[in-house]
Amino acid sequence: MGGNVTGTTTKRMRARWSALAVGMVLVVGVSATGAGAQSSSKEKPTATDIGITAKEIRVAVIADVETPLAPGLFQGSVYGVQGWAKYVNKKGGLAGRKVVVDFIDSKLNASDTRNAFIKACQEDFVVIGASALFVNNVSDIESCVNQAGVAAGLPDFAVVTTELDQQCSPTTISVNPPQIICSTKDDSPQTYQANAGRAAYYQKKFGKNLHGVYLYASDIKAANNANRATMTGMQEEGIKADQEFDVSSRAPQSAYTPIVQAMKEKGSNYAQSGAAQNSTVALRKEAKLQGLQGVKVWDCTLQCYDKKFIEQGGADVEGQFVALLFLPFDETKTNTMLADFIKYTGKDKADGFGIQAWASGLLFAEAVNATVDQSGVNGVNREAIFTEIAKINEFDAGGMLGKTNVADKETTPCYALVQVKGGEFKRVWPTKAGTFDCKASNVVQLKLDLLSR
Template sequence: MPGLETRLRRHGLDQLPSVHPNLLVSGCDTLGDVRPNRWVVVLLAGAVVAGACSSRGKSLSTSASTARSTTTAAVNLQATDVGVTPTEVRIAVIADVDNPIRPGLFKTAFDGVAAWAAKVNDRGGLAGRKVVVDKLDSKLSPDEYRNAVIKACQSDFAIIGTIAVFDNAVDDLVKCGIPDLPSNPISNEHRTAPNTYPDNPANPAIQVVGQFKWVLANVKGCCAGYWLVPNQPIARESSLEIMNAATEIGVSKVHEIEVAGDEANYTPIVLDIKSRGATFVYDGLDYTSTVRLRKEAQVQGVKTVNAWVCVIACYTPSLLTEGGSAVEGEYVWIYHMPFEEASKVRAIKDYVDYTRRTGGEQGEFGINAYGAGLLLEQAVKQIVATGGPNGLKRSAVLEALRGIHDFTGDGVFGATDVGARKPPGCFVMLQVRSGKFVRVHPSAPGTIDCNPANLQPTHVVQPGGT
């Protein structure tokens, strides 16, 4: 752009390549509830913004290509840290996928990170470098999880999107100091590791109870609760913390039962639900468990239950396709905007589009892993804006993450204090109606309930206890 370098130099912004290429076009579009990108302020030179916005009609790939060439042309990109070369940034994602109990269990986490990487690479890369994803399968094994962490520490710049049931061995993770942005840390050890910053922080002493308050207030004839919890110790601990929080605000417990992940016979469980007169049934396992439970309940003609409730893992098309009419009426809460409202939030549309483009499947673990990528992306943008693309270091990312207190993933999530690792308390309640996920609360599309009253201090479950 004629005269641009002179004008930037006059304002001390002559290091144009130190700004991530996305910033050259951010803020041109305002879709739904997406907030204008605050990094546009860094480039508050009228000619830059006007020039970018005047190119709206050009294709995304053309804009990204131009931005990439502008960024790298005048900067000698360097290998700045583990996993960073002049041309690439290696990012790891760890998830339980290949295993005999639940094949493909958390594959959508792989899909979410792949979608994020494709989106970033289309738009100029991360700090001017191509993102290369290493998918590390922890295979529902403590040893495989530890091996995956060690491999990532040795080869990758950061870990994002992790979800592994046996994630409590954190010594190697902490020792190597790699930025760790998991999508769903399960163990308390992982949640509280000093270099771990989830996009949706959790705290065992503070639970999100807004969804239970909504059920109590809005579902008639509820809630005498029957609780299915995983029998795997770490997942069991997490489920019991949720159960304790719910019972403390008024959801009763008529019975609690531990269920194995590979349990196929739900007849005794359903007969027990029926005999105890439960009006609220909470399944803390994955969607496959809910499908089996509801199909058996349909066979047994259970009529007393007014609220069938499933954890976030049920927010997947597979619940609908495999459950069919049996899962009608199921309540599922999520911590982000629904996929069905992609037209309202640009970042959700990006997730849906890039997941399809890369051959992945949408799912709760996928969007959370994608969100972890957005969080890393925001931290890197801060680094590049102040220190240039060669300021890309693990320590710089951790410092940037500590300073992020209002992360939304461009409107995917409610405002989240990532730096303080404070649970946001945000949720959207969905219900399966006519084979589709339908928003029931809050009622307005493009909104999310982040009332502070959604959070509740609660009893912390000790390992092996309740």
């Protein structure tokens, strides 16, 4: 088994998820997180913190976009935040002010990333939809001063968190919490959490004897660790590893030749890559080239839910499974917030990172609205945002996501599964549109020693 597993006992999530044990939850309706709360006293808005004036709230979206290694890598996150701002402003803004988005490109570079957060600290109220792989220094974020010169910290509503320092920082707020349970980060081994619910679906449909290859992204150690945590969850649930490989997202198709050969030798009937979507495309194309037969489950997660995946893979990626923590994009009739995401972001611009960036904006708005309800439009400041976020433990982005305990950074047990059929992503589980599988047993806890590798 991968990831230096030091214990085979799988611990189930805390009792607070027991109310979700019914399995599938219908997600309908729209929360009030999108509309701007107004003060009952009709007070006149003033400049209350950095990035907030009487008329505007400036937010930054920091993302790796312009990079020769992966052009447009997290452009979807930028589109998601920009779309959310259009939606919010159409509804009247937040705290009596218009939301203005500043895009800062972190360019898949550690120095550019650090400078981006420094710039945001000085000019913007919060960061929303952060999608940067090199946030390996959070000192500037945590020591960011507010309008009064106090080191209150810069609220970072992040979508992509690969580095441990960012994952476990008190300034990081994520709709998709990290795999590591931060209270164990100094332990050896550490404790990780993973949503492996789809393993039960695969075993029910294809039998218990699923086994195959697991491919871990090798370009960044933190991403490799994240892959190992999530995929070891699948292994713990019974889909054993025939062999494990580290692969670069930049590797050509020829790099997958020995991987497919290994699958042939072992009779593998399962495969999953945690690298960028082009890795899965290359694996599938090489498998077809070598005439590999007998694979029952080609597995993938968020990164493959992208129109580029089907465009690049064509007929070779037919049958691909993709696990989602949000509703499929073609189910707008079941959820008003999802319909608004597609409308304001643009159908051609929407992707898995974008919907989580939009959800991050909704989470921020919920904290702002709660602050306004208690303290008026001029009570909004960075400290207040942190205070309100600490109270949110059942966030679902208007039903687009499964309920998530954001405050305690707990992985959601909810997921939906789609499959490429006829060149389109089609829901396969749960079968009813607008629903998630939310069994508490979907989330497993694992003892892994990944930080000392």
